[in-house]
Amino acid sequence: MGIFEDNIAALEKKYGYLAEKINNVDIDSAGKRIGVEQAANGMKILRVMKVGRSWRLNSSWNPEIAAEVYAERYTLRSYGIYFVFGFSDGRYVRELLKKCDDTNLIVVCEPDMETFAIACRHFDISDLIEDKRLLLYFTELEIDADVMLQKLLDYTRIKLIDFYILPGYDVLYHKVCESFMDSVIERMRNEIVNKATHLFFDRCVPRHTLFHMRRLIYQRNLEQLKRALSVYDLTEIPAIIVSAGPSLDKNVHLLKKAQGKAFIIAVDASIRTVIRAGALPDMLCSIDPNSPERFFEGLDLKDVFWSCTRLSNPDITENYAERIFYHGYFSKEWNKILEEELGYPFPKLASGGSVSFEAFMLALYLGFRKIVLIGQDLAFTGGVSHTKGIEGALGDNDEYIRGRHIVEVEGIDGTMLETDFQMWYYKQWFERAIRINQDAVRVIDATEGGAKIEGAEIWRFADVIDKECKQELNIYEIEKSIPQAFSPEKQQELLKKLRAMRQVVTDFEKLLEKTIAEQEKRLALVSDRKTNPREVLHMLKEMSAENEKIKKEPILELVSMYAQKEEYEMGDSIYTEEDLNAGELVEKSLALLSGYRRGAALLKEDIDEYIMKD
Amino acid sequence: MDENTLLEKINETGYMLYQNREQEGIAAVAELLPVFQNMIKDQTESQMAEGGAFALMMLRELLEAYQSQDILGMADCLMEKSVLFVQFYFRQSEK
Numbered sequence A: 001m002g003i004f005e006d007n008i009a010a011l012e013k014k015y016g017y018l019a020e021k022i023n024n025v026d027i028d029s030a031g032k033r034i035g036v037e038q039a040a041n042g043m044k045i046l047r048v049m050k051v052g053r054s055w056r057l058n059s060s061w062n063p064e065i066a067a068e069v070y071a072e073r074y075t076l077r078s079y080g081i082y083f084v085f086g087f088s089d090g091r092y093v094r095e096l097l098k099k100c101d102d103t104n105l106i107v108v109c110e111p112d113m114e115t116f117a118i119a120c121r122h123f124d125i126s127d128l129i130e131d132k133r134l135l136l137y138f139t140e141l142e143i144d145a146d147v148m149l150q151k152l153l154d155y156t157r158i159k160l161i162d163f164y165i166l167p168g169y170d171v172l173y174h175k176v177c178e179s180f181m182d183s184v185i186e187r188m189r190n191e192i193v194n195k196a197t198h199l200f201f202d203r204c205v206p207r208h209t210l211f212h213m214r215r216l217i218y219q220r221n222l223e224q225l226k227r228a229l230s231v232y233d234l235t236e237i238p239a240i241i242v243s244a245g246p247s248l249d250k251n252v253h254l255l256k257k258a259q260g261k262a263f264i265i266a267v268d269a270s271i272r273t274v275i276r277a278g279a280l281p282d283m284l285c286s287i288d289p290n291s292p293e294r295f296f297e298g299l300d301l302k303d304v305f306w307s308c309t310r311l312s313n314p315d316i317t318e319n320y321a322e323r324i325f326y327h328g329y330f331s332k333e334w335n336k337i338l339e340e341e342l343g344y345p346f347p348k349l350a351s352g353g354s355v356s357f358e359a360f361m362l363a364l365y366l367g368f369r370k371i372v373l374i375g376q377d378l379a380f381t382g383g384v385s386h387t388k389g390i391e392g393a394l395g396d397n398d399e400y401i402r403g404r405h406i407v408e409v410e411g412i413d414g415t416m417l418e419t420d421f422q423m424w425y426y427k428q429w430f431e432r433a434i435r436i437n438q439d440a441v442r443v444i445d446a447t448e449g450g451a452k453i454e455g456a457e458i459w460r461f462a463d464v465i466d467k468e469c470k471q472e473l474n475i476y477e478i479e480k481s482i483p484q485a486f487s488p489e490k491q492q493e494l495l496k497k498l499r500a501m502r503q504v505v506t507d508f509e510k511l512l513e514k515t516i517a518e519q520e521k522r523l524a525l526v527s528d529r530k531t532n533p534r535e536v537l538h539m540l541k542e543m544s545a546e547n548e549k550i551k552k553e554p555i556l557e558l559v560s561m562y563a564q565k566e567e568y569e570m571g572d573s574i575y576t577e578e579d580l581n582a583g584e585l586v587e588k589s590l591a592l593l594s595g596y597r598r599g600a601a602l603l604k605e606d607i608d609e610y611i612m613k614d
Numbered sequence B: 001m002d003e004n005t006l007l008e009k010i011n012e013t014g015y016m017l018y019q020n021r022e023q024e025g026i027a028a029v030a031e032l033l034p035v036f037q038n039m040i041k042d043q044t045e046s047q048m049a050e051g052g053a054f055a056l057m058m059l060r061e062l063l064e065a066y067q068s069q070d071i072l073g074m075a076d077c078l079m080e081k082s083v084l085f086v087q088f089y090f091r092q093s094e095k
Helices: A003-014 A016-024 A027-031 A063-072 A091-098 A113-122 A126-130 A145-152 A155-160 A174-201 A204-218 A222-229 A248-258 A268-276 A314-320 A332-342 A355-366 A397-402 A421-436 A461-468 A475-480 A488-499 A501-527 A533-551 A556-562 A564-573 A582-612 B003-018 B022-041 B045-067 B071-094
Strands: A034-038 A044-050 A053-056 A081-085 A105-110 A134-138 A161-165 A239-242 A263-267 A283-285 A305-308 A323-326 A370-374 A406-410 A416-420 A442-445
Touching: A003 A016, A003 A113, A003 A126, A016 A113, A027 A034, A027 A113, A034 A113, A044 A113, A053 B071, A063 A091, A063 B003, A081 A091, A081 A174, A091 A105, A091 A126, A105 A113, A105 A145, A113 A134, A126 A134, A134 A145, A145 A174, A155 A161, A155 A174, A155 A564, A161 A174, A174 A204, A174 A421, A174 A564, A204 A314, A204 A323, A204 A488, A204 A556, A204 A582, A222 A323, A222 A355, A222 A475, A239 A248, A239 A268, A239 A355, A248 A268, A248 A370, A248 A461, A263 A268, A263 A355, A268 A283, A283 A355, A305 A355, A332 A488, A355 A370, A355 A421, A370 A461, A406 A421, A416 A421, A488 A501, A488 A582, A501 A533, A501 A556, A501 A582, A533 A582, A556 A564, A556 A582, A564 A582, B003 B022, B003 B071, B022 B045, B022 B071, B045 B071
Parallel strands: A081 A105, A081 A161, A105 A134, A239 A263, A239 A370, A263 A283, A283 A305, A305 A323, A370 A442
Antiparallel strands: A034 A044, A044 A053, A406 A416
């Protein structure tokens, strides 16, 4: 086999889809822009034509030495994840890999797939493709880097991340490079925010998850609605997302005119204002775990379709939501079971923390390509926090604003407005989602106030109604025709499967007890100075194997939700404190296992409350 | 600047650029450019006759790479051509 065939064979093993893409690259066309030349030492290097100049992607003097010198700059540490922008001919990455151990991961972001295709024809890079410590990512194949980053980065690793750029790549591919770096930084920020959220909500997240795991058996899911809508042309039907910002009071009275001509999504607190304006939304999106009852009390919501996830407040959904379209992730095992029963993956949306963002992703998921925002101030317009409709559910307006961490943002009219950090963060998410989906969706901000959202067109809501809500489509009736996702027999089976989880937790508790007892014995031994270092090392290896076994238990996913504090504490230290002695390592392991033991007991209590009761 | 100091400076700059230490590297090239310009200007007639074209080519290439922020272009020019030019210049001066 030749170089190309070897490389393609390696790609097929690890990235099947990529091998096909590389095979399909039009080399004649790519060859007009990208070529190979000989360096002074006789080696091949890549060159790219851009802005009337030929740019070499490695040294024309000595590409091997250049790659060695480049890698010399960096000190790689255990468990580090290194994002490398640019692949070139693979020599730089090969040098970096020489400095890696088995705990490292190098993620290479290559902004130009044609360059990689040419590289595959001239350089033997099969060793790199096959290397388990290397992951290739192509911006052209997956525009949203976060999809990949979510799988790689968790809180425990964010202190171990570094970003490297190959020479010339940041000049040649400046925007892509900046966007990729921003994605990594944003993921890191999200992990930090997630930590704060998890610790804040504590036991509430797993409890809500269990509640909805059961409730969804008797409900519908978003994929059903998507399929029902797929027979209609939604091009001219806008989705109107109604948020609870203060500007909603200016134009909510027009909303009724859009009914039957748009897909109206009311977001949590906005529902009071929407109902009072005489409109009936096609969907009420409610995902906030602490959504106050006062948002909904006194309203007749029987005819409303809800969109909920595992986080949604169970009390609210129990008391007010009769018909729910579920979506999201519950647990790996439960989603797998649902997928098997449904014959399709349980629908999941990218989450951005705010319920408005969830509504945005929901509209996109369902196939709407024109999204209109109203009440989406993302700022304290006129010094007011929310629509009047919420009737002080969040307490005194001024006191509420004073209690927030205030930052300034540009308003739609160019003036500066006060907002809080949370809304500023949501604004970033919106802007990013608009940017990523700019070819697929048109976003109109008809809030008529509030913060300027980059990428959104600014309109008056009256003009939206006149110009964009012309075609009739009764989505509400379509929703009504959608039955529960499972037949009564299937519902019984699913409940049985869910209830079997209790025994799994009991078995897991036994495994934990046994492991903790073993590790307590070890702690005494490693603390004893008479134990020789070889024995200590052997014991640490055994401990690591035991912990790996526990990590592989699927139920740990739910148990660990009750041991967030212990997990984050472990994450804060275990990879970064390089001078921990054997005793300290065992102590840390024991602290985590004890956290899991406590978590398993709490999980069982909650299973009894939410799953086992008739 | 004597030959050794200049060669060391070229080498250091090349390293910075190959390591993609952009700002430091570009700043170092900015310091070297006038040095080369002055050396070319100060060349004797015989130096000009023997290596003038090469010197001018080296300077133009370095300047173009500098203006385009072509990191590898600058590094390669320094390591391939500027080193030769400096060696040639000082050998000729010794004569």
